Amino acid sequence: MPIRVDLLALEPNLPGQACLTVKKWQGAEEHLEFSIQRNQDHFYLQEGQVWSNNPFWFQVSRFSVAASGEALEAQVGPEVVDPLLEGGANSQYRIELREQGPGQSDVGVVRPGMGLLPSTAGGETRSTYGAAQLSTPIAPQAQIPELPELVLPETEAPAEPEPLAAEPVYTPPPAPAKKSNKGLIGLLIVVLLLIAAAVGFWLIKRAPAPAAPAVAATPTADAEACTVESMNSLPELTFVQTCIKAAPDSARLLEIINQAKAGKHCGVAQRLYANRAQAGDALIANAYAHEYDPKYLQASDCFPAADNATAAYWYETILTQDPNNAEARQRFEELQK
Known part of the structure; x- marks a missing residue:
């Protein structure tokens, strides 16, 4: 029965590096080698990322058993990853795995998995990593101490109308006692209502508007x-x-x-x-x-x-x-x- 071979991205993903995973292999785990042949011209991948009509065998001293226990794994580098990623849309790759010397041999199909990066993507990966590192010093810029600068001038504003409430206390003395008391009380009520209305309006104005839904x-x-x-x-x-x-x-x-x-x-x-x-x-x-x-x-x-x-x-x-x-x-x- 053919083997099932997958070329998968590592975790974390590294440019030019991949995990070669083999399932249904019935042979040994040590002293193995494999060849890769492409379908369009039946050339074989060679050392140095070139293709030739002669089989070339990449040797693996030992495969590791996957955590599931159902597959063998070995890490491969740019010499395998880059040529397979450069293949055209219709490129298919036949892989043969065998024991070094006389022994078990089997074939299957291998193709690059999603997320694999060529070795030339190393610069992009480093810049991404650098951005993640910068996230630590950037964090203090989001501190909230700046908020009082925005709030303090506004919180003092409601205190300004207080002198308005105090002015009627000193202006009515010439009026008769009974009328002045009633007038003073009425004026105070009006002033307080005006202050309350002003504060309420200020609070409504300062309240953040509800965020518009971005789903649209x-x-x-x-x-x-x-x-x-x-x-x-x-x-x-x-x-x-x-x-x-x-x-x-x-x-x-x-x-x-x-x-x-x-x-x-x-x-x-x-x-x-x-x-x-x-x-x-x-x-x-x-x-x-x-x-x-x-x-x-x-x-x-x-x-x-x-x-x-x-x-x-x-x-x-x-x-x-x-x-x-x-x-x-x-x-x-x-x-x-």
Whole structure:
């Protein structure tokens, strides 16, 4: 039975570095070696990130057993990661793993997983890391001591009307005692009401206005992220990233993929398929498997020929999420024959 091989990003992600994960390997864990062959010209990856028609074997002294106990893992560097990331939209890679010297040998399909970075992305990663470090000294700038500077001048304002309340106390002496007392009380009540109204108005004016909901802008941004116009105007990777971030549902994503195929944006179709399929979307993974399955293949510029191993890979991906998927299991088993 073919082995299942994945090239996955490390945690934390490091440019030019990846984890080579192998499942269903029946041989030893030590003294292994592997070769990688691409489909378009059947050349083999060589030392120095070049391709040649002669097999070259990358030696691994020992694979580690994954935490799940179901796979073997080994870290690989730019000599493997960079050439696979540079492959075209239709590039497929066959990997053969064997024991050094006579022994167990098996083959499978390997392709770069989402999130992998080429070694040339090191500068971007360092700048991101530097920004995270700067977050510590930046934090004190958000201190609240500045708030009193805004509040103190305003809190003193209500105290200014107090002399107004005091003036009537000294102005009514010439008036008769009974009338002056009643007039004074009435005037004080009016003044107090005016002060209360002024304070209330001031408080309402100072109260922060309720935040306007930002949801209204989202549909527009999401709608524009996955349009044919954006696909034609943006760089391939930028379009894929923005469209994935918009998170269209499975049916809408299939429409976008079909538009990409029709416009011969084969890299876009491949990347959208792989991202959602690897994330566990069974509908997308099934559609992707059909692109390579000889039973369902409809040849196009982006998917010109059947590839049993690749179709089986995506059917197996479905089964890891849904072991009871009868169609995926049937096609997976038939493609293994």
